[in-house]
Amino acid sequence: xxxxxxxxxxxxxxxxxxxxxxxxxxxxxxxxxxxxxxxxxxxxxxxxxxxxxxxxxxxxxxxxxxxxxxxxxxxxxxxxxxxxxxxxxxxxxxxxxxxxxxxxxxxxxxxxxxxxxxxxxxxxxxxxxxxxxxxxxxxxxxxxxxxxxxxxxxxxxxxxxxxxxxxxxxxxxxxxxxxxxxxxxxxxxxxxxxxxxxxxxxxxxxxxxxxxxxxxxxxxxxxxxxxxxxxxxxxxxxxxxxxxxxxxxxxxxxxxxxxxxxxxxxxxxxxxxxxxxxxxxxxxxxxxxxxxxxxxxxxxxxxxxxxxxxxxxxxxxxxxxxxxxxxxxxxxxxxxxxxxxxxxxxxxxxxxxxxxxxxxxxxxxxxxxxxxxxxxxxxxxxxxxxxxxxxxxxxxxxxxxxxxxxxxxxxxxxxxxxxxxxxxxxxxxxxxxxxxxxxxxxxxxxxxxxxxxxxxxxxxxxxxxxxxxxxxxxxxxxxxxxxxxxxxxxxxxxxxxxxxxxxxxxxxxxxxxxxxxxxxxxxxxxxxxxxxxxxxxxxxxxxxxxxxxxxxxxxxxxxxxxxxxxxxxxxxxxxxxxxxxxxxxxxxxxxxxx
RNA sequence: GGGGACGUAGUUCAGUUGGUUAGAACGCUGCCCUGUCACGGCAGAGGUCGCGGGUUCGAGUCCCGUCGUCCCCGCCA
Numbered sequence: 118x119x120x121x122x123x124x125x126x127x128x129x130x131x132x133x134x135x136x137x138x139x140x141x142x143x144x145x146x147x148x149x150x151x152x153x154x155x156x157x158x159x160x161x162x163x164x165x166x167x168x169x170x171x172x173x174x175x176x177x178x179x180x181x182x183x184x185x186x187x188x189x190x191x192x193x194x195x196x197x198x199x200x201x202x203x204x205x206x207x208x209x210x211x212x213x214x215x216x217x218x219x220x221x222x223x224x225x226x227x228x229x230x231x232x233x234x235x236x237x238x239x240x241x242x243x244x245x246x247x248x249x250x251x252x253x254x255x256x257x258x259x260x261x262x263x264x265x266x267x268x269x270x271x272x273x274x275x276x277x278x279x280x281x282x283x284x285x286x287x288x289x290x291x292x293x294x295x296x297x298x299x300x301x302x303x304x305x306x307x308x309x310x311x312x313x314x315x316x317x318x319x320x321x322x323x324x325x326x327x328x329x330x331x332x333x334x335x336x337x338x339x340x341x342x343x344x345x346x347x348x349x350x351x352x353x354x355x356x357x358x359x360x361x362x363x364x365x366x367x368x369x370x371x372x373x374x375x376x377x378x379x380x381x382x383x384x385x386x387x388x389x390x391x392x393x394x395x396x397x398x399x400x401x402x403x404x405x406x407x408x409x410x411x412x413x414x415x416x417x418x419x420x421x422x423x424x425x426x427x428x429x430x431x432x433x434x435x436x437x438x439x440x441x442x443x444x445x446x447x448x449x450x451x452x453x454x455x456x457x458x459x460x461x462x463x464x465x466x467x468x469x470x471x472x473x474x475x476x477x478x479x480x481x482x483x484x485x486x487x488x489x490x491x492x493x494x495x496x497x498x499x500x501x502x503x504x505x506x507x508x509x510x511x512x513x514x515x516x517x518x519x520x521x522x523x524x525x526x527x528x529x530x531x532x533x534x535x536x537x538x539x540x541x542x543x544x545x546x547x548x549x550x551x552x553x554x555x556x557x558x559x560x561x562x563x564x565x566x567x568x569x570x571x572x573x574x575x576x577x578x579x580x581x582x583x584x585x586x587x588x589x590x591x592x593x594x595x596x597x598x599x600x601x602x603x604x605x606x607x608x609x610x611x612x613x614x615x616x617x618x619x620x621x622x623x624x625x626x627x628x629x630x631x632x633x634x635x636x637x638x639x640x641x642x643x644x645x646x647x648x649x650x651x652x653x654x655x656x657x658x659x660x661x662x663x664x665x666x667x668x669x670x671x672x673x674x675x676x677x678x679x680x681x682x683x684x685x686x687x688x689x690x691x692x693x694x695x696x697x698x699x700x701x702x703x704x705x706x707x708x709x710x711x
Numbered sequence: 712g713g714g715g716a717c718g719u720a721g722u723u724c725a726g727u728u729g730g731u732u733a734g735a736a737c738g739c740u741g742c743c744c745u746g747u748c749a750c751g752g753c754a755g756a757g758g759u760c761g762c763g764g765g766u767u768c769g770a771g772u773c774c775c776g777u778c779g780u781c782c783c784c785g786c787c788a
Binding site for chain 1: 721743745
């Protein structure tokens with residue numbers, strides 16, 4: 118172990134990674150970590166890493182014997198400060214941003230030693246997620262996480278600047294709040310003062326922001342942590358960050374305009390140029406053309422309904438429901454095995470039948486010829502607009518949920534899977550899309566009643582209000598989703614501000630007067646004191662940053678992320694607490710097993 | 712709650728049909744080296760094969776259980 122030096126009165130002059138040719142001949146003081154050392158004997162090269170990047174430091178025994186001797190003690194991840202002179206390199210290193218120059222050290226101070234790290238701190242990930250999360254502070258030293266965190270900062274900054282410029286106030290709302298019955302499972306916090314009672318961490322500040330509109334704050338936003346105790350995914354963490362905003366007296370276009378400005382500047386922070394206005398699409402159209410409510414518009418492969426083409430063979434094929442087809446360009450060469458896998462996948466998605474047609478220059482070939490005849494198959498080829506080399510994939514499925522065409526949704530999933538497999542999803546394309554006209558209600562399979570598709574305060578399109586009681590499944594909401602490249606970034610709505618309309622919605626949801634009082638009493642009260650028309654949106658910022666950073670998982674853009682079992686491997690949370698703490702809270706742990 | 716993949720040296724992985732002393736690369740330690748930049752050369756250290764049980768003359772390998780990580784469905788705006 119090396120003895121340590123004091124930092125003394127040394128002041129850093131700049132970041133190592135920021136050194137450029139223009140700094141030549143400058144006297145500099147750099148501080149950072151030993152990224153790599155190359156000890157050639159009488160000359161030692163140290164790659165010094167700090168937040169700005171990497172610079173090469175030269176320790177020459179002849180020129181600076183004391184510094185050179187000290188440098189022999191340096192090891193990976195030691196913390197060092199170096200005083201020296203910047204010099205142009207005879208042989209620049211084009212791999213390094215600072216590669217035009219290097220620093221000839223005159224004095225070295227070793228500020229701290231380091232244990233050999235469990236994995237090498239380098240750009241390419243060479244450790245498992247488990248190890249990385251356990252030693253997150255080392256993982257974060259790598260350039261990619263540093264880039265992601267810097268990008269996250271710049272995006273957040275742009276959001277705040279943009280919204281400030283548009284007259285929004287950033288207002289904080291409580292983290293300790295009240296459990297509300299709808300939506301996700303709550304994280305609960307037991308109350309010490311009120312035994313048997315619990316706070317809930319907010320799933321979102323939904324009601325607070327509406328109350329802020331009632332309070333006359335007019336334009337609110339918040340970059341806020343939200344909590345949902347549900348099972349996790351690559352794009353879901355138990356706590357995540359939303360851009361939450363709400364405005365009074367809005368039109369839908371006004372809200373879209375605000376978010377478009379925010380996204381344009383957020384993208385610019387990532388070096389990505391996007392055009393406004395974003396495309397808009399009705400929910401029905403998205404389902405019909407893409408079989409999904411968050412279509413990826415970076416590629417075509419739109420769906421074709423070909424139910425009619427099967428009319429003559431419905432009995433024979435035991436068809437139920439509709440038939441939808443997707444054309445996979447260039448997939449006519451799929452092997453038997455690949456077709457089988459496709460069939461398995463379709464079955465896994467709930468398809469009743471899967472039919473394929475290979476289109477070649479010699480014509481179409483398909484098992485369907487037996488039932489539909491060559492002409493029948495040819496009609497499908499024409500209907501789907503398939504060309505030589507393509508594979509037509511058609512699925513049928515029985516309707517399980519009233520009003521939902523299962524075959525379309527399955528075809529939509531196959532479209533995504535095929536595009537991925539055929540490498541037809543272009544990189545560096547940014548297809549924003551607003552989805553509108555969502556159904557207000559959806560049939561709850563388990564509840565066996567209509568449930569609010571979003572939350573029960575979502576507004577209703579004026580032209581559909583009269584159908585509320587007579588044809589609830591046809592009622593479209595004033596809700597909207599923002600979609601980017603097939604990922605849902607967020608959703609919002611113009612809210613209901615009329616007590617009369619709100620009462621009709623609650624009635625349809627089967628909530629009695631008493632239940633309404635119990636669940637939403639304070640909020641319904643507030644609505645009666647002069648609520649302005651208002652609306653807003655919430656965006657999942659972790660997803661936004663991950664997409665713009667080109668990361669698959671939002672863990673890569675969260676400094677301290679949790680595992681899919683909602684654990685923090687570094688802190689080892691959650692953890693047991695002292696019996697005294699439980700006692701104070703009036704909480705007893707029941708031994709599990711029952 | 713369900714399905715799938717994985718778990719072997721500090722790290723990432725290989726390990727045949729169950730068979731002697733469990734390997735590689737990187738990293739680490741020591742020595743040599745004045746232009747390297749993934750430096751190079753020589754030498755060396757390093758293993759509870761996730762954990763528990765079982766089958767077997769014999770288990771990293773087979774079986775059961777369990778724990779952990781990741782991906783997906785359910786769930787979740």
